[in-house]
Amino acid sequence: LRTISFDPETASVELVDQTLLPAEFRVLKIKTIDDLCEAIASLRVRGAPALGAAGGFGVALATLLSGETDIGKFKPDIARDAEKVASTRPTAVNLRWGVERVLTAMDTAGNVEEARQLALHEAQEIADDDVRRCRAIGENGASLLRDGDTVLTHCNAGRMACVDWGTALGVVRSAVESGKRIKVISCETRPLNQGSRITCWEMGDDGIPVTLISDSMSGMVMRRGMVDCVVVGADRITGDAVFNKIGTYSHAVLAKHHDIPFYVAAPLSTFDFELLEKDIIIEERDADELRKCGEKLLAPADVRVYNPAFDATPMELVTAVITEAGVHRVPLDMDELARLA
Amino acid sequence: LRTISFDPETASVELVDQTLLPAEFRVLKIKTIDDLCEAIASLRVRGAPALGAAGGFGVALATLLSGETDIGKFKPDIARDAEKVASTRPTAVNLRWGVERVLTAMDTAGNVEEARQLALHEAQEIADDDVRRCRAIGENGASLLRDGDTVLTHCNAGRMACVDWGTALGVVRSAVESGKRIKVISCETRPLNQGSRITCWEMGDDGIPVTLISDSMSGMVMRRGMVDCVVVGADRITGDAVFNKIGTYSHAVLAKHHDIPFYVAAPLSTFDFELLEKDIIIEERDADELRKCGEKLLAPADVRVYNPAFDATPMELVTAVITEAGVHRVPLDMDELARLA
Numbered sequence: 001l002r003t004i005s006f007d008p009e010t011a012s013v014e015l016v017d018q019t020l021l022p023a024e025f026r027v028l029k030i031k032t033i034d035d036l037c038e039a040i041a042s043l044r045v046r047g048a049p050a051l052g053a054a055g056g057f058g059v060a061l062a063t064l065l066s067g068e069t070d071i072g073k074f075k076p077d078i079a080r081d082a083e084k085v086a087s088t089r090p091t092a093v094n095l096r097w098g099v100e101r102v103l104t105a106m107d108t109a110g111n112v113e114e115a116r117q118l119a120l121h122e123a124q125e126i127a128d129d130d131v132r133r134c135r136a137i138g139e140n141g142a143s144l145l146r147d148g149d150t151v152l153t154h155c156n157a158g159r160m161a162c163v164d165w166g167t168a169l170g171v172v173r174s175a176v177e178s179g180k181r182i183k184v185i186s187c188e189t190r191p192l193n194q195g196s197r198i199t200c201w202e203m204g205d206d207g208i209p210v211t212l213i214s215d216s217m218s219g220m221v222m223r224r225g226m227v228d229c230v231v232v233g234a235d236r237i238t239g240d241a242v243f244n245k246i247g248t249y250s251h252a253v254l255a256k257h258h259d260i261p262f263y264v265a266a267p268l269s270t271f272d273f274e275l276l277e278k279d280i281i282i283e284e285r286d287a288d289e290l291r292k293c294g295e296k297l298l299a300p301a302d303v304r305v306y307n308p309a310f311d312a313t314p315m316e317l318v319t320a321v322i323t324e325a326g327v328h329r330v331p332l333d334m335d336e337l338a339r340l341a
Numbered sequence: 342l343r344t345i346s347f348d349p350e351t352a353s354v355e356l357v358d359q360t361l362l363p364a365e366f367r368v369l370k371i372k373t374i375d376d377l378c379e380a381i382a383s384l385r386v387r388g389a390p391a392l393g394a395a396g397g398f399g400v401a402l403a404t405l406l407s408g409e410t411d412i413g414k415f416k417p418d419i420a421r422d423a424e425k426v427a428s429t430r431p432t433a434v435n436l437r438w439g440v441e442r443v444l445t446a447m448d449t450a451g452n453v454e455e456a457r458q459l460a461l462h463e464a465q466e467i468a469d470d471d472v473r474r475c476r477a478i479g480e481n482g483a484s485l486l487r488d489g490d491t492v493l494t495h496c497n498a499g500r501m502a503c504v505d506w507g508t509a510l511g512v513v514r515s516a517v518e519s520g521k522r523i524k525v526i527s528c529e530t531r532p533l534n535q536g537s538r539i540t541c542w543e544m545g546d547d548g549i550p551v552t553l554i555s556d557s558m559s560g561m562v563m564r565r566g567m568v569d570c571v572v573v574g575a576d577r578i579t580g581d582a583v584f585n586k587i588g589t590y591s592h593a594v595l596a597k598h599h600d601i602p603f604y605v606a607a608p609l610s611t612f613d614f615e616l617l618e619k620d621i622i623i624e625e626r627d628a629d630e631l632r633k634c635g636e637k638l639l640a641p642a643d644v645r646v647y648n649p650a651f652d653a654t655p656m657e658l659v660t661a662v663i664t665e666a667g668v669h670r671v672p673l674d675m676d677e678l679a680r681l682a
Contacts, residue, residue: 022641154557185647188631188639190531190555196631196640204641211645212631214531215557216495216588220652223590247557249564250595257594290529290537290553293634298529299537300363300545304552306526311561 002164003050005127006057008120011064013057017044018160022201033062033081040088040095047161048094048235049130049267055098056123058085063106063116074112078119079103091283098126127163133267134165136324141171141231141265142178144320144327149175149228150183152218155245156198157233157265167265168231169202171322176208184210185227187218189245191289191307215247222258229319230255234266237321239334241277241312248310252317261319268323268341273334283309343505344391346468347398349461352405354398358385359501363542374403374422381429381436388502389435389576390471390608396439397464399426404447404457415453419460420444432624439467468504474608475506477665479515482572482606485661485668486516490569491524493559496586497539498574498606508606509572510543512663517549525551526568528559530586532630532648556588563599570660571596575607578662580675582618582653589651593658602660609664609682614675624650 004015013030019042020026028044030036036058039045045054062081068074082103086096105122109115145151151172158169165173175182184203189195196212203210213221221227230251236243242264255262272280287305292298299305321328325340345356353370354377361367369385371377377399380386386395403422409415427440446463450456486492492513499510506514516523525544530536537553544551554562562568571592577584583605596603613621628646633639640646662669666681 023638187557188531190529190557193639200640200644204644209645211647212640213647214587214631215555216531216591217647217649217652219591219594220587220649221647246555246561250557250560250591253560253598254591254594257598290555294637296635297364298534299541299553303541303545304550306552306554306558306562308558308561311558
């Protein structure tokens with residue numbers, strides 16, 4: 001199972017509609033650029049690595065849909081569709097990165113058929129590369145888990161955020177694959193419940209024992225000795241902090257208080273070698289995410305809400321960062337990591 | 342406004358239906374024992390002190406409803422209704438306490454009219470006493486807050502959990518009443534959202550500035566310097582720990598990490614001078630509280646869930662306990678507190 005893939009036979013992008021999880025598992029077969037843009041905008045596909053692949057496959061799809069036979073007219077045609085896909089979620093850096101990587105690969109094409117071949121190949125390569133990197137993260141991280149361990153995780157850094165395998169959940173999967181019995185405690189991850197909706201679904205689907213808790217219970221389960229380590233993903237890693245889904249910082253402080261290792265699993269592409277925590281503005285999301293659940297009112301309709309999407313965990317609370325290149329103990333050697341990236 | 346009161350003119354228990362908040366503010370006029378039992382069972386009225394008053398008013402209501410004129414037949418009649426009320430929520434200690442306190446007060450009555458007078462007076466006294474104690478807690482705690490402070494709180498330890506004023510929110514109200522400008526950060530309090538539904542509504546109703554956050558954000562707002570102190574209520578206080586709504590412990594660890602005072606506001610009746618943390622079994626609630634929101638599925642329908650109702654915060658994380666008798670710094674003098682109680 002891949003979260004997103006491309007079928008050249010039917011000229012369709014196939015993706016798991018994550019908005020339907022956990023109630024329904026449905027694979028969409030997307031055959032137009034408009035439908036792909038709708039799927040991206042509606043978060044039917046989400047997660048930085050998965051969006052990189054979506055961008056790449058979007059350009060590949062465009063090359064199959066275009067009826068142009070003149071390469072001089074074909075390329076601007078594809079560029080228009082590519083821009084449409086890339087601009088669907090302007091802040092999703094990986095989406096545009098995937099689009100541009102495939103456009104660049106087509107640059108040398110002398111004719112339409114060659115352009116199609118190059119686009120398909122490059123898009124497929126983005127997806128395959130992501131799977132390889134997640135597999136390597138998983139194997140590197142698995143060495144940190146012992147048979148019988150319980151891993152607490154937050155949000156969804158799993159298959160559904162990537163093309164396959166996942167980062168934090170990739171570590172769990174690789175450990176299980178190597179024969180270790182691992183249990184997962186999944187924090188529901190308010191306000192959008194990616195933990196309860198997606199991580200619990202993924203683990204159940206793989207037959208890995210998972211227990212759902214509210215985010216506020218992480219302290220209690222740690223104090224009761226129910227957690228051997230914390231493994232989370234990351235949206236961005238600077239030299240001084242890990243940016244990840246809101247709530248990660250609280251878990252990190254609690255892990256430190258209970259002497260529990262706190263691991264971050266993420267590909268090297270997550271590292272930001274330019275900026276520091278202070279330079280990064282954390283996006284605030286819609287107040288209604290906390291005021292409502294569907295149409296049900298959970299709070300006064302006009303109550304003031306603070307709803308940051310992410311928080312920053314200072315590096316001194318992190319035990320190690322797990323990448324495709326290895327397990328990097330903190331303090332990190334950012335120069336070395338920059339060379340590896 | 343009182344959360345619960347009794348109108349002898351119309352022989353009705355009047356209570357705010359908390360299940361409708363925040364969408365609707367409705368005062369129920371309850372005229373039968375069956376309706377009162379339904380309101381208690383459905384959590385239309387909740388919170389230990391409010392349930393004590395509900396039990397007392399229930400017996401008072403029974404005395405007005407009974408058509409018996411013979412005191413020998415009247416008393417068993419009332420006792421049957423009283424037992425019906427008390428057994429509606431068997432684990433709510435205060436409910437039975439309120440019922441029995443009023444039954445005992447009627448004991449000396451020589452005739453039905455006298456019994457009614459004694460019951461009404463005693464039930465009213467339970468309610469009035471609760472308000473006086475909350476007011477005293479509020480005034481004692483207010484001395485700890487400075488003009489301009491922001492108080493982080495969890496769950497609802499407010500008017501709606503008591504007859505009026507509240508414990509943790511009583512501290513905020515008394516500080517505001519004394520002229521201090523106080524802001525509140527209310528954690529939504531998963532899974533039942535008493536923070537977002539009730540605390541935010543109460544503060545909005547009083548015109549006290551309140552900001553709603555998810556429980557997982559408390560670490561981030563503390564780290565950003567947005568919190569001057571934490572004030573929470575308590576369900577039970579032993580010599581070594583404070584039992585309160587699940588999530589309280591995580592906030593306490595985070596407050597300690599950020600050098601933020603952590604206060605517990607509760608009446609002396611909350612103290613348990615017999616047991617210690619290890620002796621107390623924490624009730625686990627229904628898994629569907631985390632799996633669903635109304636009919637909406639937030640997690641796989643069969644996922645394993647850990648859903649403790651409360652957690653225990655070891656006393657060394659608590660700065661002080663605020664009661665109607667004063668501000669008691671930790672370490673507590675339990676012998677002295679037992680004398681005061």
